[in-house]
Amino acid sequence: MQRIGVFVCWCGSNIAATVDVETVAQTLAKEPGVVFSTDYQYMCSQAGQELIQEAIREHRLTGVVICSCSPRMHEATFRKTVEKAGLNPYLLEIANIREQCSWIHKDKLTATQKAVILGRAAIAKVQLNAPLTAGKSPVTKRALVIGGGIAGIQTALDIAEAGFPVDIVEKKPTIGGKMTQIDKTFPTLDCAACILTPKMVDASQNENIDIISYAQVEKVQGFVGNFSVTIRKKARYVDEHKCTGCGLCTEKCPQKKVPNEFNLGLDNRRAIYIPFAQAVPKVATIDPNYCAMLKSGKCGVCAKVCTAGAIDYKQQDQLITREYGAIVVATGFEPIQLDKFDEFAYSQSPDVVTSLEFERLMNAAGPTGGTLLRPSDGKHPHTLVFVQCVGSRCDGAEKGKSYCSKICCMYTAKHAMLTREKYPDTEVYVFYIDVRTPGKNFDEFYRRAVEEYGVHYIKGMVGKVTPQDGKLKVQASDLLGGRQLRIDADMVILAAAIEPDKTARPLATMLTASMDTNDFFTEAHPKLRPVESPTAGIFLSGACQGPKDIPETVAQASAAAAKVIGLLVKDSLTCNPCTAKPDELMCNGCSSCEKVCPYGAITYVDKSFRGPNRTTLIRRVAQVNPAVCQGCGACTVACPSGAMDLLGFSNQQILAEVDAICR
Amino acid sequence: MQVNETFTPTIVAFCCNWCSYAGADLSGTNRLQYPANVKIIRIPCSCRLNPMFILRAFQRGADGVILCGCHPGDCHYTTGNYYARRRMTLLFSLLDFMGIERERTRVEWVSAAEGAKFAATMNDFTQTITRLGPNRRLEDLRCKVE
Numbered sequence A: 001m002q003r004i005g006v007f008v009c010w011c012g013s014n015i016a017a018t019v020d021v022e023t024v025a026q027t028l029a030k031e032p033g034v035v036f037s038t039d040y041q042y043m044c045s046q047a048g049q050e051l052i053q054e055a056i057r058e059h060r061l062t063g064v065v066i067c068s069c070s071p072r073m074h075e076a077t078f079r080k081t082v083e084k085a086g087l088n089p090y091l092l093e094i095a096n097i098r099e100q101c102s103w104i105h106k107d108k109l110t111a112t113q114k115a116v117i118l119g120r121a122a123i124a125k126v127q128l129n130a131p132l133t134a135g136k137s138p139v140t141k142r143a144l145v146i147g148g149g150i151a152g153i154q155t156a157l158d159i160a161e162a163g164f165p166v167d168i169v170e171k172k173p174t175i176g177g178k179m180t181q182i183d184k185t186f187p188t189l190d191c192a193a194c195i196l197t198p199k200m201v202d203a204s205q206n207e208n209i210d211i212i213s214y215a216q217v218e219k220v221q222g223f224v225g226n227f228s229v230t231i232r233k234k235a236r237y238v239d240e241h242k243c244t245g246c247g248l249c250t251e252k253c254p255q256k257k258v259p260n261e262f263n264l265g266l267d268n269r270r271a272i273y274i275p276f277a278q279a280v281p282k283v284a285t286i287d288p289n290y291c292a293m294l295k296s297g298k299c300g301v302c303a304k305v306c307t308a309g310a311i312d313y314k315q316q317d318q319l320i321t322r323e324y325g326a327i328v329v330a331t332g333f334e335p336i337q338l339d340k341f342d343e344f345a346y347s348q349s350p351d352v353v354t355s356l357e358f359e360r361l362m363n364a365a366g367p368t369g370g371t372l373l374r375p376s377d378g379k380h381p382h383t384l385v386f387v388q389c390v391g392s393r394c395d396g397a398e399k400g401k402s403y404c405s406k407i408c409c410m411y412t413a414k415h416a417m418l419t420r421e422k423y424p425d426t427e428v429y430v431f432y433i434d435v436r437t438p439g440k441n442f443d444e445f446y447r448r449a450v451e452e453y454g455v456h457y458i459k460g461m462v463g464k465v466t467p468q469d470g471k472l473k474v475q476a477s478d479l480l481g482g483r484q485l486r487i488d489a490d491m492v493i494l495a496a497a498i499e500p501d502k503t504a505r506p507l508a509t510m511l512t513a514s515m516d517t518n519d520f521f522t523e524a525h526p527k528l529r530p531v532e533s534p535t536a537g538i539f540l541s542g543a544c545q546g547p548k549d550i551p552e553t554v555a556q557a558s559a560a561a562a563k564v565i566g567l568l569v570k571d572s573l574t575c576n577p578c579t580a581k582p583d584e585l586m587c588n589g590c591s592s593c594e595k596v597c598p599y600g601a602i603t604y605v606d607k608s609f610r611g612p613n614r615t616t617l618i619r620r621v622a623q624v625n626p627a628v629c630q631g632c633g634a635c636t637v638a639c640p641s642g643a644m645d646l647l648g649f650s651n652q653q654i655l656a657e658v659d660a661i662c663r
Numbered sequence B: 001m002q003v004n005e006t007f008t009p010t011i012v013a014f015c016c017n018w019c020s021y022a023g024a025d026l027s028g029t030n031r032l033q034y035p036a037n038v039k040i041i042r043i044p045c046s047c048r049l050n051p052m053f054i055l056r057a058f059q060r061g062a063d064g065v066i067l068c069g070c071h072p073g074d075c076h077y078t079t080g081n082y083y084a085r086r087r088m089t090l091l092f093s094l095l096d097f098m099g100i101e102r103e104r105t106r107v108e109w110v111s112a113a114e115g116a117k118f119a120a121t122m123n124d125f126t127q128t129i130t131r132l133g134p135n136r137r138l139e140d141l142r143c144k145v146e
């Protein structure tokens, strides 16, 4: 006879506010097989776990049902709990009454009834659970970092320092990310290139790091410890090993009118280009959209001037497949498109720029050599208007983003300060909704902008910007002064909201990693597991997880690296014991199961069985290799004789759940 | 047959562990509401769904059954959802043959990131089933425990 214990968790008020936990515990106590049922505030706490263990010993439980948060959250925790009390960890089932009940319902009665039914289904299932023992699977001691911004670089460096090989896949021709485009960095105002480029060089010289640039992940297979990833390395039409990065080709290429994405289109580059002087790897790339040779077969200038013989117009995309134990996502962010914000005249006047464009205009390596000049006429601007929160903190999510982009207050203060410092003859206005400067030395930084540098901070929004007679007429409201302002500005700088990279969503799908409604990657736990994705073996680093400045990005990057190292030092991981198992007496050796198994886990052997009248029958029967089987269950449904079943999710167990729900 | 105005259908949702179950969790985390009629059964992959489970659910009085899995091409086990899709197509014609309304069974692909889609799907499916009324066709009254 089964002796089941039921434990209903309040999860503080997360469950208890909508589900009457006491009623659930009392109702479930009456289910057949249940000998103990209780509720408790936090089952996952030490005291909660001890309560479970005590009940197991005292009531000699043969099965445990915990009604709590999702099994994706705490199944592993509770398995350990019951194991320590001497119960096989697979004699446990979790009824998900938080994510799939209390959090989605408002009516207490309905939610309570549903929780009872979910609990019943788990009880019905656990009666049929069998003790299982997990095997071991090896860990591939190599990590993949997707995205080569400061986040990806830092993560890779830390993993490499610990002695593990790591690959960085970067979609652009060079690593470095957004930080390469930034001029100086708040709050210390040290130059971004001075602190970033040494790290880029470190990464390229570290023998444990392999940088695969101009490449994207195409396919991800496998599971934690054993991922197999296919990477498409795009043809750059230049042999990376031969190119010395001398840059001669980029001076001689006749295609001169290609918008330079590194300077955000503020100037032009050639069809063959090296993004910037400190690019890593420092090799040329041909842009196939503009190269005359690739488009029409007429040109070939770069091949003629290249003394290294590196140009290869016939180069093809290359597919690289490698095995990894862990994957880190570091795909960063992009400023949003501003086409929905035409009140600021971004599309109408070149003198209305985004903050990232402003970084390029202030940067010594930028299109103007660091002299701030108006893009329209190259004149020195006298009046500058900065607008914060463009597209951030929007009410209607149709137009912009509901969230705060977090970095704009600080970089706007930085821009305003740097402008006043370099050009004391300028008038600088900043329009803001709130100034948000939490962070070490951040508020002091902002106050310096106001107090020392005399930047005019005005609480209020800019309503309209109209280009007129070579000026930008700015109409704005001053909320504290209660008046309308009209400013004749020379330049308007928009602090555009930031959003995740456009490639993040398809990547998340490949990795089976979750994202929130804004396409930022979600963490396994918002507070306690901030650098892991809920999918085992996938880790998060940098702004792909949410808006972040550089210090926060680097902190998260190192944290993610620590988690990866913690995984890679293990020699083996515990396998999933929920594998397929054929009943040899029922199996007729038809091979149906073998055909559907994606892992080739099924083989056949001839076995002797006792036949009628003392005869021996030799029959061909299926065998599953539990180390290879991943437990998908495809074979169980394909099996025409019903011989194949899945441990942990057997036909009888699932039918018992169905029955309990439909009862 | 008497149509009950306060008919609350019983709906069984089979969700694969990797995408749709996580998607369902996400709609919870984001506090997106959908009716309590929907009860989720976790299966490792949509290909674990034996059509027999669906028939059994109808037999036991379920009014609608929905299978959710990873999007085609995104299966955690590479090909599982393709098998599921094929098997479900076959099951659909069997259910047609048995006279069960086509709308009572549904297949949806919901990724781990699509909490909103999960909630929207469940809202829509519950509405459809409520409109169809109780399922009587396959229900085996001998199965009822009092």
Ligand SMILES: Cc1cc2nc3c(=O)[nH]c(=O)nc-3n(C[C@H](O)[C@H](O)[C@H](O)COP(=O)(O)OP(=O)(O)OC[C@H]3O[C@@H](n4cnc5c(N)ncnc54)[C@H](O)[C@@H]3O)c2cc1C
Binding pocket: A146, A147, A148, A149, A150, A151, A152, A169, A170, A171, A172, A175, A176, A177, A178, A179, A182, A184, A185, A186, A187, A215, A216, A217, A330, A331, A332, A333, A334, A335, A355, A356, A359, A407, A411, A414, A501, A503, A504, A507, A541, A542, A543, A544, A548, A549, A550, A551, A553
């Ligand atoms: C105007 C502006 C000024 C700023 N000023 C400061 C400052 O002064 N101080 C400060 O601390 N912070 C500042 N920041 C913030 C800073 O830029 C970010 O914190 C930092 O860049 C985040 O690093 P990251 O590596 O996460 O992302 P990113 O820098 O965006 O790097 C992501 C990288 O991943 C690559 N990638 C994306 N998708 C894929 C894919 N699918 N496959 C392969 N590769 C991919 C991208 O090409 C990129 O190289 C500023 C930001 C802006 C917009």
Ligand code: SF4
Binding pocket: A238, A242, A243, A244, A245, A246, A247, A248, A249, A250, A283, A284, A305, A306, A307, A308, A309, A310, A311
């Ligand atoms: S391709 Fe040749 S010319 Fe161009 S940068 Fe490389 S070595 Fe120099």
Ligand code: SF4
Binding pocket: A579, A580, A596, A597, A598, A599, A600, A601, A602, A624, A628, A629, A630, A631, A632, A633, A634, A635, A636, A646
């Ligand atoms: S459960 Fe899946 S992986 Fe395991 S033997 Fe069956 S088909 Fe293969």
